[in-house]
Amino acid sequence: MKINTDILFNRPLYDVLRPKSFDEFVDQNQFISNDGFLGFSLKGNHLPSIILWGPPGTGKTSFARILAKDYGYGLIELSGVNSGVSDIRSSLEEAKRKSDDGLKTVVFLDEIHRYSKAQQDVLLPHIESGLITLIGATTENPGFNINKALRSRVQILVFKPLSFESLFAILSRAERVMNLDSKTLNDGVKNLLIRMADGDGRKLLIILESILQKYGNLKNPITREDVMKSTTISLKKFDRFGDEFYAQVSALHKSIRGSDPDASIYWFSRMVDGGIDLSYLGRRLLRISCEDVGLADPRALRIALDAWEAYERVGSPEGELFLAEAVIYLAVAPKSNSVYQAFKKGRDYAKKEPSYEVPNHLRNAVTSFDDTQSFGKDYHYPHDHEDGFSERQEYFPESLAGDSPVFYKPSNRGLEIQIKEKLFVLKDKRKHAKKKEQGYD
Numbered sequence: 001m002k003i004n005t006d007i008l009f010n011r012p013l014y015d016v017l018r019p020k021s022f023d024e025f026v027d028q029n030q031f032i033s034n035d036g037f038l039g040f041s042l043k044g045n046h047l048p049s050i051i052l053w054g055p056p057g058t059g060k061t062s063f064a065r066i067l068a069k070d071y072g073y074g075l076i077e078l079s080g081v082n083s084g085v086s087d088i089r090s091s092l093e094e095a096k097r098k099s100d101d102g103l104k105t106v107v108f109l110d111e112i113h114r115y116s117k118a119q120q121d122v123l124l125p126h127i128e129s130g131l132i133t134l135i136g137a138t139t140e141n142p143g144f145n146i147n148k149a150l151r152s153r154v155q156i157l158v159f160k161p162l163s164f165e166s167l168f169a170i171l172s173r174a175e176r177v178m179n180l181d182s183k184t185l186n187d188g189v190k191n192l193l194i195r196m197a198d199g200d201g202r203k204l205l206i207i208l209e210s211i212l213q214k215y216g217n218l219k220n221p222i223t224r225e226d227v228m229k230s231t232t233i234s235l236k237k238f239d240r241f242g243d244e245f246y247a248q249v250s251a252l253h254k255s256i257r258g259s260d261p262d263a264s265i266y267w268f269s270r271m272v273d274g275g276i277d278l279s280y281l282g283r284r285l286l287r288i289s290c291e292d293v294g295l296a297d298p299r300a301l302r303i304a305l306d307a308w309e310a311y312e313r314v315g316s317p318e319g320e321l322f323l324a325e326a327v328i329y330l331a332v333a334p335k336s337n338s339v340y341q342a343f344k345k346g347r348d349y350a351k352k353e354p355s356y357e358v359p360n361h362l363r364n365a366v367t368s369f370d371d372t373q374s375f376g377k378d379y380h381y382p383h384d385h386e387d388g389f390s391e392r393q394e395y396f397p398e399s400l401a402g403d404s405p406v407f408y409k410p411s412n413r414g415l416e417i418q419i420k421e422k423l424f425v426l427k428d429k430r431k432h433a434k435k436k437e438q439g440y441d
Contacts, residue, residue, distance in 0.1 A: 047106065052157050053138050059159065063159075079109075104133065120149075128153070167204055171185075256331045261331040265327060295339055307325060334415075358397065
C-alpha cells in the first residue's frame with residue numbers, strides 16, 4: 001500500500017480531517033437539522049452567544065469555526081489553558097476595530113471552564129452590547145463552572161459522544177485521505193479502533209495515526225495485535241476528575257440504592273477499569289451503608305468498613321474483590337434512609353431553635369457545688385427499672401417536654417421492623433405513665 005505520508009508526518013490527521021462545512025460534519029444532528037439550533041435560532045441571520053458542552057472529540061471547535069464562517073463573522077480564538085484577562089481585552093479591542101469597519105466578531109473561548117469568574121465577567125457588557133458573539137466550549141458542567149450571569153446570556157448546546165456510525169464514517173474518510181488499501185484495516189480492526197475511541201473522533205484519528213506510523217509501510221494488513229501493541233489507550237472512557245467521574249459514581253450509588261446488584265457491579269467495574277482511586281470508592285460505600293441501608297441492616301456498615309480496610313491492606317488488583325463484595329451486599333440489603341432523614345431533621349431543628357438548657361436531672365453532679373444546684377436529682381437510672389426503661393423519664397429540654405419533635409421514623413424493612421415495634425411499645429408505656437400521673441388511670 002502507498003500511504004499519503006505527506007499527511008501522516010506533516011500535520012495531525014485529526015486536523016487534516018476537521019470538517020470545513022456542516023455537509024462534512026458528523027453527528028450532533030439535533031443542532032444541524034431544520035428543527036434544530038441552525039434551523040430555528042438563526043432564521044434572522046444573527047448568531048447568538050452559545051456554550052458548547054460535551055466530551056472531547058465531538059466537534060465543538062469545528063462547529064464554532066463553521067458557524068462563524070457561514071454567518072460571515074470574523075473569528076478570534078482563545079484557550080482557557082494559556083490565555084487570561086489581557087488576552088480577552090486584546091480580543092475585545094480587535095472586535096471593536098472590526099465593528100468600526102462594519103464586521104461582526106465571534107470570540108471562541110475553548111475550555112471556557114478554566115477562566116475564573118472575574119475573567120468571565122469581563123465579557124458580559126460586550127455580549128450585552130452586541131460587540132461580540134461568544135462561543136464557549138467546555139467538557140465540564142456549565143452549571144458548576146460557568147458563572148450564573150454569563151449562563152443567563154447564552155444558549156447551552158449539549159454535544160453527545162459520537163455514535164458508532166459516525167466514528168465509522170470518520171474512519172472511512174481517513175482511509176480515503178490516507179490512500180489506504182481496502183485490506184489494510186479489516187472490519188474486526190475497525191471495530192476495535194472505534195471501541196477504543198469511545199465516542200471521541202479526535203482520539204480515533206490519533207490512534208489510527210500512531211498505528212500507521214508504526215505499521216503503515218508493511219505489506220500485510222494491520223491486525224488486532226498490532227493495534228494493541230501500538231497504543232496504551234484504554235478501551236473505556238473514565239474522567240478521573242470531571243463530570244464523567246461524578247456521573248459514574250452517581251450511577252453506582254443509585255444502582256445500589258435501587259437494589260440492582262448487576263448494574264452496581266457494572267458501574268463499579270467501569271470505574272475500576274478506568275483507574276478510579278479505590279480509597280475514594282471505599283469511602284463512598286461507607287457512606288451508602290449508612291445513608292441508604294442504615295438500621296434496616298446495621299451489618300452493612302461493618303461490611304463496608306471491613307471491605308475498605310481489607311483493600312487498603314492488600315491493594316490492587318486482589319483487594320478490588322473485597323470492595324466488589326461490599327457493593328453486592330449493599331445492593332441486596334434492605335434499604336432505609338431513616339437515619340439520614342433523622343439526622344437531617346435534627347440538625348435543621350437544632351439550627352433554628354433556641355439553645356435550650358440541659359435539664360438538671362440529666363446533668364452529672366461532679367462537684368459539691370453541683371449538688372447544691374440539684375444536678376442529677378430525680379434522674380431515673382434505666383437499669384434499675386423493669387425492662388431497662390423508665391417510662392416517667394424525660395430527656396428533652398423542659399421547654400420541649402410533652403411536645404417533643406420526632407426525628408427518627410423507622411421503615412418497614414429489615415431490622416427496623418423490630419425497632420419500630422419496640423418504639424411503639426415504649427411510647428405506649430410513656431403515654432400510660434403520663435395518664436396515671438395525671439390521675440386518669
